[in-house]
Amino acid sequence: MSRKLHARRIEAIDKNIWVEFTQLAADYKAVNLGQGFPDFSPPSFVQEAFCKALNGGFSMHQYTRAFGHPNLVKILAKFFSRIVGREIDPMEDILVSVGAYQALFCTFQALIDEGDEVIIVEPFFDCYQPMVMMAGGTICLLYLRLKCCGPVLSSADWVLSPEELASKFSPRTKAIVINTPNNPLGKVYQREELQMIADLCIKHDVICISDEVYEWLTYDGTKHVKIASLPGMWERTVTIGSAGKTFSATGWKVGWAMGSGHILKHLKTVHQNSVYHCATAAQEAVAVGFQREYDVFGTEESYFHQLPIHLHEKRLRLADCLKSVGLKPILPQGGYFMIADISNLNVDLTDPSTKDEPYDYRFVKWLIKEKGLATIPVSAFYSPEHRNEFQKYIRFCFVKEDTTLQAAEDILRQWSDSK
Amino acid sequence: TELFNRDKMASIKHKNAKRIEGLDKNVWVAFTSVAADPSIVNLGQGYPDIPPPSYVKEGLAQAAMVDRLNQYTRGFGHPTLVKALSKVYGKVYDRQLDPFKEILITVGGYGSLFSTMQALVEEGDEVIIIEPFFDCYVPMVKMAGGKPVLIPLRLVGYVSSADWVLDQKELASKFNSKTKAIIINTPNNPIGKIFSRSELQAIADLCIKHDTLCFSDEVYEWLVYKGHEHVKIATLPGMWDRTITIGSAGKTFSVTGWKLGWSIGPDHLIKHLQTVMQNSLYTCPTPLQEAVGQGLLREFELMGKPDCYFTSLALELEGKRDRMAAMLRQTGMTPVVPEGGYFMIVDVTALNQDLSHMGDDEPYDYKFVKWMIKEKVFCFVILGINNKTKHSKMHRIFEKYIRLCFIKQESTLDAAEAILKSWNKG
Numbered sequence: 001m002s003r004k005l006h007a008r009r010i011e012a013i014d015k016n017i018w019v020e021f022t023q024l025a026a027d028y029k030a031v032n033l034g035q036g037f038p039d040f041s042p043p044s045f046v047q048e049a050f051c052k053a054l055n056g057g058f059s060m061h062q063y064t065r066a067f068g069h070p071n072l073v074k075i076l077a078k079f080f081s082r083i084v085g086r087e088i089d090p091m092e093d094i095l096v097s098v099g100a101y102q103a104l105f106c107t108f109q110a111l112i113d114e115g116d117e118v119i120i121v122e123p124f125f126d127c128y129q130p131m132v133m134m135a136g137g138t139i140c141l142l143y144l145r146l147k148c149c150g151p152v153l154s155s156a157d158w159v160l161s162p163e164e165l166a167s168k169f170s171p172r173t174k175a176i177v178i179n180t181p182n183n184p185l186g187k188v189y190q191r192e193e194l195q196m197i198a199d200l201c202i203k204h205d206v207i208c209i210s211d212e213v214y215e216w217l218t219y220d221g222t223k224h225v226k227i228a229s230l231p232g233m234w235e236r237t238v239t240i241g242s243a244g245k246t247f248s249a250t251g252w253k254v255g256w257a258m259g260s261g262h263i264l265k266h267l268k269t270v271h272q273n274s275v276y277h278c279a280t281a282a283q284e285a286v287a288v289g290f291q292r293e294y295d296v297f298g299t300e301e302s303y304f305h306q307l308p309i310h311l312h313e314k315r316l317r318l319a320d321c322l323k324s325v326g327l328k329p330i331l332p333q334g335g336y337f338m339i340a341d342i343s344n345l346n347v348d349l350t351d352p353s354t355k356d357e358p359y360d361y362r363f364v365k366w367l368i369k370e371k372g373l374a375t376i377p378v379s380a381f382y383s384p385e386h387r388n389e390f391q392k393y394i395r396f397c398f399v400k401e402d403t404t405l406q407a408a409e410d411i412l413r414q415w416s417d418s419k
Numbered sequence: 420t421e422l423f424n425r426d427k428m429a430s431i432k433h434k435n436a437k438r439i440e441g442l443d444k445n446v447w448v449a450f451t452s453v454a455a456d457p458s459i460v461n462l463g464q465g466y467p468d469i470p471p472p473s474y475v476k477e478g479l480a481q482a483a484m485v486d487r488l489n490q491y492t493r494g495f496g497h498p499t500l501v502k503a504l505s506k507v508y509g510k511v512y513d514r515q516l517d518p519f520k521e522i523l524i525t526v527g528g529y530g531s532l533f534s535t536m537q538a539l540v541e542e543g544d545e546v547i548i549i550e551p552f553f554d555c556y557v558p559m560v561k562m563a564g565g566k567p568v569l570i571p572l573r574l575v576g577y578v579s580s581a582d583w584v585l586d587q588k589e590l591a592s593k594f595n596s597k598t599k600a601i602i603i604n605t606p607n608n609p610i611g612k613i614f615s616r617s618e619l620q621a622i623a624d625l626c627i628k629h630d631t632l633c634f635s636d637e638v639y640e641w642l643v644y645k646g647h648e649h650v651k652i653a654t655l656p657g658m659w660d661r662t663i664t665i666g667s668a669g670k671t672f673s674v675t676g677w678k679l680g681w682s683i684g685p686d687h688l689i690k691h692l693q694t695v696m697q698n699s700l701y702t703c704p705t706p707l708q709e710a711v712g713q714g715l716l717r718e719f720e721l722m723g724k725p726d727c728y729f730t731s732l733a734l735e736l737e738g739k740r741d742r743m744a745a746m747l748r749q750t751g752m753t754p755v756v757p758e759g760g761y762f763m764i765v766d767v768t769a770l771n772q773d774l775s776h777m778g779d780d781e782p783y784d785y786k787f788v789k790w791m792i793k794e795k796v797f798c799f800v801i802l803g804i805n806n807k808t809k810h811s812k813m814h815r816i817f818e819k820y821i822r823l824c825f826i827k828q829e830s831t832l833d834a835a836e837a838i839l840k841s842w843n844k845g
Contacts, residue, residue: 003630005539005632005687005688005691006538006539006691006694007537007538007539007540007541007563007564007691008541009537009541010537010538010691010694010695010698013694013698014690014694016494016697018494018697018701019494019697022493035491037490037491038490039486039487039490040486041486041489042489047483047484047489050483050706051480051483054476054479054480054483055476055480058467058468058469058470058471059676060676061470061471061476061673061674061675061676061677062466062467062468062674062675062676063464063466063675063676064676066447097700098526098700098703098704099700099701099702101699101700101701102699102700105698105699105700109436109438109439110435110436110439111435111436112436113436113437113438127698127701130698131698134698135436207433236433248489249489249490250489250490250491251488251489251490251491251492251704251705251706252489252704252705252706253700253702253703253704253705262433263433265443266435266436266439266443268443269435269439269442269443270439272445273439273442273533273555273558273559273562274529274530274533274559274699275526275527275529275530275533275678275700276527276529276555277527277529277676277678278526278678279676279677279678279679279704279707280676280677281479281676281677282704282707
């Protein structure tokens with residue numbers, strides 16, 4: 001065909017780090033601390049719920065309600081009403097999506113037009129930028145910056161400058177995206193930080209898109225705060241959640257967007273004109289999972305209580321190992337990931353195929369190919385314009401079986417010993 | 420002034436993006452509660468109330484037990500599934516299909532349509548759509564900024580779906596330099612028409628002449644009744660390079676609630692759909708893809724044999740089709756016997772149903788559907804209310820038809836029959 005075929009909306013968003021790095025990890029059969037998924041199973045009560053669902057009569061295998069399976073939206077409304085402190089309407093205020101990813105997509109497609117500005121905080125989960133671009137929006141970036149350099153680095157040390165934040169809001173600002181707990185840093189925004197953002201949202205009448213997929217994973221007593229629960233914020237916030245991260249079942253791809261019906265209705269319009277329905281049986285299983293967690297919430301039995309305790313130890317263990325081999329980890333307050341400063345290592349990266357790439361990309365590829373350990377370069381979580389300024393960190397996922405973490409440790413120690 | 424500006428901003432800021440303006444109405448949303456009412460015989464929405472094959476359910480149960488299969492898989496399609504599709508369709512297309520470059524897994528056939536439109540249609544593009552059509556085509560073209568150009572199928576007889584045909588001159592007149600693509604759906608929803616090889620050739624000739632793309636929605640491809648053949652337009656000369664063909668696991672294995680589908684085409688087109696996929700939902704559920712892949716591998720071994728599900732389902736449905744046609748004839752109505760698919764449309768004029776009490780402002784078919792619901796049978800219209808244009812003559816004809824879904828258990832068909840029989844007595 002002689003004519004240009006593709007639509008302009010997909011120009012410049014065709015590259016994707018995950019496609020490249022997951023392929024590389026697979027090709028080299030690397031110990032995978034790269035992509036963010038658990039290598040252990042979902043909790044048994046949720047697996048059982050799934051099996052029960054798929055044996056539960058013909059309706060479990062046919063279309064359910066397009067905006068979300070009734071059992072699921074009802075329990076999500078009940079569960080989160082208790083947390084947010086307001087009556088959430090299951091039919092009006094919730095949209096179930098194919099993972100949190102699709103909830104983000106619906107949000108940007110529904111609310112962002114050409115000329116709209118969207119504030120994004122770097123480092124960010126990489127899909128925000130291309131999604132805003134695909135919706136025709138303009139990105140306004142600001143950084144989380146390291147405020148001090150003590151002996152133990154924590155994600156809490158990365159903060160927003162109030163002046164810089166305020167300066168990003170303009171009459172064209174349509175939305176700000178926040179992600180707490182943050183991927184890749186693991187920062188958990190404190191109430192005061194969220195209040196600062198909220199004040200600006202209210203002042204400038206801006207929508208807040210709050211990606212909270214790791215909401216149950218906070219460590220060291222850190223509390224996750226929902227910006228939608230701050231005064232004046234419910235009516236302007238879309239909160240995004242994930243069953244995949246909640247129940248360690250990323251492959252089920254069940255997520256949701258929650259917020260005031262007058263905004264959610266627009267997400268529903270996108271949803272009904274793009275995928276229309278989500279898979280029924282998985283939604284039923286997630287609903288059963290949430291009902292169980294509702295009943296045991298706050299007790300020792302709760303998975304939301306047990307999983308962070310379980311991961312707390314893995315996080316410390318990985319941090320100790322990284323320190324012992326000369327990497328400088330940033331201890332995350334929440335989430336699945338830990339980043340580490342690699343600038344102390346003096347590795348000879350002579351692979352000509354990666355010559356023009358940022359240092360961390362080259363290091364990660366070297367680590368996969370030469371040592372069989374997969375991680376992700378943190379500059380991938382910065383905009384292309386700023387990538388070159390942040391080349392010295394790599395990201396590890398610690399939500400892995402102890403055997404996987406042990407294997408990673410062995411590789412690192414062997415390498416360190418051989419130096 | 421600042422106060423005034425803030426109020427102005429408040430109303431602007433929370434407004435929807437232009438791309439979805441006017442696309443919020445959905446004909447189904449109005450009828451969802453009806454569909455859920457157990458006292459109503461549901462022949463309206465297009466999903467089976469017969470169970471899926473047991474090995475497909477078992478495949479899912481097995482997949483769910485494997486740790487790795489509960490986590491993310493390859494974004495563009497789980498390897499087991501894309502490889503199985505490349506095997507099955509390699510045989511059907513009689514060509515080598517690259518599972519990684521020429522196949523994309525999506526959330527249902529619906530998701531494939533969306534990825535296709537978002538990837539390949541934009542402002543300034545015209546897309547030809549044949550009426551009556553599955554209702555999402557027009558809003559999806561509009562959301563992508565394109566302009567739908569409609570052409571109706573016209574009646575040349577009253578017996579079967581083959582009697583609904585395109586006027587060739589009219590079809591040719593719809594193509595111009597702005598035409599980006601034509602959407603075809605074969606077997607067609609709602610009529611059940613299967614476009615013949617010569618009909619597809621006429622469309623192909625125009626696509627080639629005007630250098631346009633073809634989006635071929637073939638979700639009902641296996642549901643083909645005796646004496647008819649499903650032809651893939653992508654297999655006609657010159658068409659592979661310009662066609663995206665859409666398929667559905669939901670329709671193939673009677674599992675609409677699994678929401679898995681696929682787009683098959685040349686890599687220079689599929690790569691654009693993949694870009695949309697990686698920026699919209701990234702990956703589809705893993706255990707479901709594994710189970711569909713396993714199911715397809717099983718069917719591949721049985722292809723052409725009577726116990727292949729593709730064959731056995733079509734045979735089972737043909738019986739239901741014939742039963743439904745007979746039921747409708749008994750009431751005096753004239754069903755249009757479909758060559759394929761699981762819908763049947765029927766002209767209700769003969770019933771002479773007085774619907775004046777149902778209000779003035781709605782089209783006849785909507786009033787008829789609502790009347791039928793009162794009679795405890797849910798059927799559907801053949802053309803969505805938002806999709807009407809100024810083809811008033813054809814639309815007045817379309818309004819006399821309703822659509823019934825016959826992929827239903829015998830007990831459901833029994834219940835429908837009892838209600839229809841009771842009309843004869845009245």
